[in-house]
Amino acid sequence: MVVGGGDTALEEAFFLAKFAKEIHLLVRKDTFRASQILQNRLKQFPQITVHFNTELQDIIGDGKKIESVIIKKPDNNTSEQILNVEGVFVAIGHTPNTELFKGKLNLDERGYITTIKGSTKTGLPGVFACGDVQDSEYRQAITAAGSGCMAALDVERYLASRIEKNGIFCIEEESTVSTITSRNGINCLDNITL
């Protein structure tokens, strides 16, 4: 059984269709949220039964494996139904665990940390984001690991740039610092771009 009506749920169901004889797809609403192209592909999978307006009430098992589920149409009190299934896959979307950073880092409307394109830099100098918290598209182990490597390089460069500035600590990667030096007894104001 797959729970959900979006692209992820349909993709999961198509993938499971390679292994399972029968798949139940539970959709809470009366329509799919999935793209039309995936809805059209669904016609190629007669082994997928779609249950619209249906919610998962309970999962029943023996503590080791799933044996059945109870499903229900909320608008009909008498329609509880038991389905024998061997697995339940919940595909109802993702919420990034970024609550901690609200008001501190830039987040997009879905709560993902926004980074400068092609890097792991956030809007805050010295703070870098990688992995699923900044990736609303792929969210895979390999992409998270890749961006983790990018973040490590970005951090290394950031730290190296701080050390190279002759004892002047950078607050921002590109900022101008004013220094007063004495030349021939005259105080001069120099602007240094870090």
Ligand SMILES: Cc1cc2nc3c(=O)[nH]c(=O)nc-3n(C[C@H](O)[C@H](O)[C@H](O)COP(=O)(O)OP(=O)(O)OC[C@H]3O[C@@H](n4cnc5c(N)ncnc54)[C@H](O)[C@@H]3O)c2cc1C
């Ligand atoms: C059910 C499931 C199946 C998946 N299957 C696959 C698959 O087959 N192939 C694939 O490539 N990807 C798969 N993924 C996705 C993959 O797991 C993620 O993309 C990957 O783990 C993201 O890595 P991450 O380091 O960004 O985040 P995570 O692996 O989630 O690591 C985040 C870490 O931060 C810690 N943390 C959270 N809050 C705090 C805090 N306040 N302070 C300190 N630490 C904190 C957490 O404990 C955790 O250890 C799957 C994900 C799920 C949920």
